[in-house]
Amino acid sequence: MRLLSLLQTHRYWPGTELADRLDVSVRTLRRDIDRLRELGYPVEATRGVDGGYQLAAGAALPPLVIDDEEAVALAVGLQAAAREAVEGVAEASVRVLAKLVRVMPARLRRQVEALGTMTVPGWGGRAGMDADPGVLTVIALACRDDERLRFRYTAADGRETDRDVEPHRLVPLGRRWYLVAYDLTRHDWRTFRIDRLAAPAATGIRFRPRDLPAADAAEFVRASLEGLYSQFRPHQVKVLVDAPAATVRERIGRWSKVVEVDADHCHVHMTADTLDWPTMALGVLRADFHVLEPPELLDQLREWSTRFARADLRPGD
Numbered sequence: 001m002r003l004l005s006l007l008q009t010h011r012y013w014p015g016t017e018l019a020d021r022l023d024v025s026v027r028t029l030r031r032d033i034d035r036l037r038e039l040g041y042p043v044e045a046t047r048g049v050d051g052g053y054q055l056a057a058g059a060a061l062p063p064l065v066i067d068d069e070e071a072v073a074l075a076v077g078l079q080a081a082a083r084e085a086v087e088g089v090a091e092a093s094v095r096v097l098a099k100l101v102r103v104m105p106a107r108l109r110r111q112v113e114a115l116g117t118m119t120v121p122g123w124g125g126r127a128g129m130d131a132d133p134g135v136l137t138v139i140a141l142a143c144r145d146d147e148r149l150r151f152r153y154t155a156a157d158g159r160e161t162d163r164d165v166e167p168h169r170l171v172p173l174g175r176r177w178y179l180v181a182y183d184l185t186r187h188d189w190r191t192f193r194i195d196r197l198a199a200p201a202a203t204g205i206r207f208r209p210r211d212l213p214a215a216d217a218a219e220f221v222r223a224s225l226e227g228l229y230s231q232f233r234p235h236q237v238k239v240l241v242d243a244p245a246a247t248v249r250e251r252i253g254r255w256s257k258v259v260e261v262d263a264d265h266c267h268v269h270m271t272a273d274t275l276d277w278p279t280m281a282l283g284v285l286r287a288d289f290h291v292l293e294p295p296e297l298l299d300q301l302r303e304w305s306t307r308f309a310r311a312d313l314r315p316g317d
Contacts, residue, residue, distance in 0.1 A: 003032050007043060007055040014052040072133035075112040111137040118143040119170045120217040131177040131194045136170065139179055139194070142202045143167045146209055149181070151200040153192060165190070166207045169217035173225075180217040182210055189213060191224040222257065237270040237278045237297060243287035252281045267292075275300050 002022055006013060013021075019029045033043050033053060042056040118140045142149045149167045154160050165181035168189075172178075177194040189212065214220035241248055245260035248268060252258075255277075257269040268289075270278045275297050282289060282301075291298050 012054045069133050071108055114144040115140040138200045146206055148203040148205040150203055152198040154196045171217050171221045178221045180220050191221050235272045238292040239268045240290040241266050241268055
């Protein structure tokens with residue numbers, strides 16, 4: 001697999017360099033090359049003193065070979081795509097994910113199924129990318145098995161602490177993943193960013209799940225982040241949109257909170273340090289809306305609309 005990974009860069013590898021990189025003899029390298037060819041990989045060879053190997057381009061896809069971490073990462077991506085609203089993508093992702101899980105070894109299947117079961121989608125349902133698949137699976141298994149978790153955590157100010165928690169659920173939001181857990185040191189529920197979490201390990205100590213003080217884990221993360229952002233984001237925007245909630249979520253859902261009013265109307269909530277990006281977000285809605293707060297957003301919308309109305313096409317420019 002290491003040999004195949006190097007060849008898939010599609011660069012030319014001198015035989016001696018490739019053998020050194022893999023820490024094997026040239027004879028072992030030739031034997032592994034022959035094995036790859038038997039599996040259907042078209043490896044081209046050049047003879048002579050400077051002889052080497054290269055994977056031919058444009059060949060049909062041979063049998064797929066991936067390692068454990070790649071398998072989990074692929075499953076995470078397919079689970080995210082299965083939650084998308086893009087026509088055809090969700091259905092195809094579900095089919096591919098089902099096929100992938102069926103051919104996985106039992107231990108990998110257990111990890112992937114735990115990750116899917118213990119994950120609650122955040123805004124827009126998009127999975128974060130800034131997370132180690134191995135870390136995610138350790139946490140997901142602890143969540144599923146109601147097993148205490150211990151890890152090293154780095155706060156926003158750089159302070160490091162050891163945490164013992166009762167893990168509840170994983171929540172992907174934007175490009176980040178969050179763990180919702182009961183902190184046994186602080187004696188309260190907390191949200192932890194996975195990219196700031198190191199060396200998670202299950203302790204073997206089981207616990208009885210507590211009641212989460214929110215409708216679900218995604219709602220708890222949203223409330224936690226809104227409380228944090230409100231400290232340095234002064235503008236709280238609320239708008240009534242003349243469009244179905246599903247349509248609005250598809251267009252700007254990952255940057256806002258959308259609450260259905262009725263079949264044809266919804267409220268949109270946004271927090272921002274300036275009113276520029278809420279103005280741009282409302283512009284891409286392609287729907288009528290009514291500003292409920294703050295009043296200064298109306299002033300900015302009028303100023304922008306006046307400037308846009310003055311725009312023209314100058315011949316020769």
